[in-house]
Amino acid sequence: MHDRAIYTSDHELFRQSARRFFREELEPNIDQWEKAGQLPREFWLKAGEKGFHCCGVPEEYGGPGADFLYNMVLSEEVGYAIGGASVGFSVSSDIVSYYLLHGGSEAQKQRWLPSLVSGEAIAAIGMTEPGCGSDLKAVKTTAVRDGDQYVINGQKTFITNGQNCDFVLLVCSTDPAAGAKGISLIIVETDRDGFSRGRNLDKIGQKAADTSEMFFSDVRVPVENLLGQLGGGFGVLMNELPRERITIACRAFAEAQRAYELTVDYVKERKAFGKSIFDFQNTQFSLAEMKTSLAVGWAYLDQCLMKINDGRLTPEEGAMAKLWTTETGNRMIDDCLQFFGGYGYMSEYPISRLYADSRVRRIYGGSSEIMKLVISRTV
Incomplete structure (x- = not known):
């Protein structure tokens, strides 16, 4: 890599540790994991033990409370590793954890952030649908309030970590007539009735990354699973x-x-x-x-x-x-x-x-x- 003045000596020590981890734990196993179509849970847990998940999560939620540059050092080392493109850490660490930190309730943070840091929980984010890719305002997955619950129906596709995730941060419409102002984010645990995973999609590359379809048929979640404001997604x-x-x-x-x-x-x-x-x-x-x-x-x-x-x-x-x-x-x-x-x-x-x-x-x-x-x- 080039001399990067933005990074401190501590960042570079972290880089050396990450590069060694991926060289020893990922690269020798990537052929086997590509045939399996996914990374084993043990790999996520080993990374958690090394402190490679959710670097920006504060100590009060089990994280190191480091700056975002540590996340990017890790992302660079994932990219640098042969087979690293299949590693779905960034969905949990660089995406979902920050949605929780910036928009989640205290209860949501306490429930999910510590397990994301440890690698015990794996997150996904459900944006893309079969008929909706770049135009997120056009999502068809709906969440209708019924008492103290939301009832969710719809379908997602191309979801990274789709086979292994414990919960998905779901982009859905809570008011179809409101367009963008009717889009909300709801946490859906994958053990809920009515949720099912589709096939593990066969891709040109990143073959050890589990990428899946998801189906929601009258999935009920408590209203407390809404992340942020209704219609603010x-x-x-x-x-x-x-x-x-x-x-x-x-x-x-x-x-x-x-x-x-x-x-x-x-x-x-x-x-x-x-x-x-x-x-x-x-x-x-x-x-x-x-x-x-x-x-x-x-x-x-x-x-x-x-x-x-x-x-x-x-x-x-x-x-x-x-x-x-x-x-x-x-x-x-x-x-x-x-x-x-x-x-x-x-x-x-x-x-x-x-x-x-x-x-x-x-x-x-x-x-x-x-x-x-x-x-x-x-x-």
Whole structure:
């Protein structure tokens, strides 16, 4: 990684610990876990013992009370690890925990945050539906109040941690006629009657990440499971999405960084026409462009990280970070794979896994087209 002035020596010690953990606990097992289609619970618990979940959760809820930069160090190391794209920690740590911290009741915080920190509980967030991706105002899943309960009906898809999660923070409509002002967030425990998980979806990449459909048929939850204000869910989503997008951006660029480093090592060893591939001018020029793109991207990301840590990151800045890192990262990984020739297309080579795992980053968390729309509103 580049010299990152934004991080302190404590952050870098945390990075070393995280990198060692993923090298020892994830990379040797990723082939087996990809065949299983999910990560074992034991892996989540081991990460919890190391303090790798929910770094920003205050001590009163069982967390370390660290700044958000620790989360991003971990996200970068997840991206840097081979197979790390399948690790769904960020949904609990970087997304749902902050929804709870910023909008949850004291009872909700006390109930869920300690178990998220330890890894005993796994969270999911239910946004996407079969007919509703980027347009969250159009969700069809409904929650109708009946006395002291909400009755929930609907369907979600592409839900990360869908097979393993203990609860889902559900985006649903509590007033279909009100549009965005009728969107609410409700915590739904996955052991409730009427809830069912669909199949574990078969994806191009991130094969050890359980990604699922979810079905809600007259699922009853207490009104106390409402997170924040009734009808206030859309505003909460808009406030929290930049955090999710920065997390994706950090992972995406760490993947590109790892691909670049793997490629530099490979072209210096591989011979063609009597000399190393690195000695060809085309190789040197391509790697020079990659190195420059990485330096520029990390510099902008560090600006964004400084702002989000201080609560000053704007939605368009988060969108620009995600757009640049995912588009640039995907292009760079594709260029890196080309240097491996036919070997790069073989699944046993780490570059092929990076290639497959990284593609979805231009889609989830807001597609590149949506990022451009967000940015264009400020032009």
